Amino acid sequence: MREQTPCPECDGMRWAEGPGGVLQPCPGCDGTGQDRGVESFFVYVFDVTLALAATRLDNQRVVMDGDAAFRLKALGGTQTGDYRIRLRDGSGHYLSTGGAGSTNDLVRNGALIGTAQFPFPIIPHVIYAPSGHILIDLENQSGAPANIVQIAFIGAKVTPTPAPLDNDKLVR
Numbered sequence: 359m360r361e362q363t364p365c366p367e368c369d370g371m372r373w374a375e376g377p378g379g380v381l382q383p384c385p386g387c388d389g390t391g392q393d394r395g396v397e398s399f400f401v402y403v404f405d406v407t408l409a410l411a412a413t414r415l416d417n418q419r420v421v422m423d424g425d426a427a428f429r430l431k432a433l434g435g436t437q438t439g440d441y442r443i444r445l446r447d448g449s450g451h452y453l454s455t456g457g458a459g460s461t462n463d464l465v466r467n468g469a470l471i472g473t474a475q476f477p478f479p480i481i482p483h484v485i486y487a488p489s490g491h492i493l494i495d496l497e498n499q500s501g502a503p504a505n506i507v508q509i510a511f512i513g514a515k516v517t518p519t520p521a522p523l524d525n526d527k528l529v530r
C-alpha cells in the first residue's frame with residue numbers, strides 16, 4: 359500500500375454526508391482521504407553481534423518485503439549487554455536526537471527497546487513503504503567482547519482495502 363492510496367469509502371474526498379445532510383469527516387479515514395488499508399500481524403527481525411567493546415555500526419538495514427507496506431507499532435528485543443540505538447523512518451529521517459549541541463543522538467536500549475512481554479509502543483505508528491527499509495545505527499555499550507542483539511520490529515503488513523462492489527463494473 360502506498361500512503362497516497364485514496365480512502366475507498368470517500369474516494370479520497372475526505373468528507374462524508376452525515377445525518378441531516380451535514381458534511382462530516384469521512385469515518386473511513388477520519389478525514390485524511392487516505393486508505394488505512396487492511397492489516398495483518400507481522401514482525402521483521404534484526405540480528406547483529408556487536409563484536410568489540412564500543413563498536414559503532416551505522417546504517418544497518420532491514421529491508422521490507424515488496425508485497426506490502428509495514429506499519430511499525432512496537433519494539434522488542436533481547437541483548438547480552440547494553441547498547442545505544444538510533445532508527446530512521448521510511449524517508450530516512452532520524453527518529454531521535456539529543457537536541458542542538460548534543461554529541462550523541464542514540465538512545466540506550468533500556469529506554470527504547472522493550473521485551474516480548476513489554477514491547478515498547480511506537481505512537482504514532484511509523485509506516486515503511488513496500489521494499490523500503492529501516493536504517494539502524496548501533497553503538498555497543500556493554501564492554502563485553504560480544505554483545506548478541508536481536509531486535510523485533512513488531513507491527514502489521516498493510517495492503518489496500520479492497521474496492522467496494524461497483525455495479526457498473528460487474529460483468530453481465
Ligand SMILES: [Zn+2]
Pocket residue numbers: 365366367368369370371372373384385386387388389390391392
Ligand atoms: Zn475516507
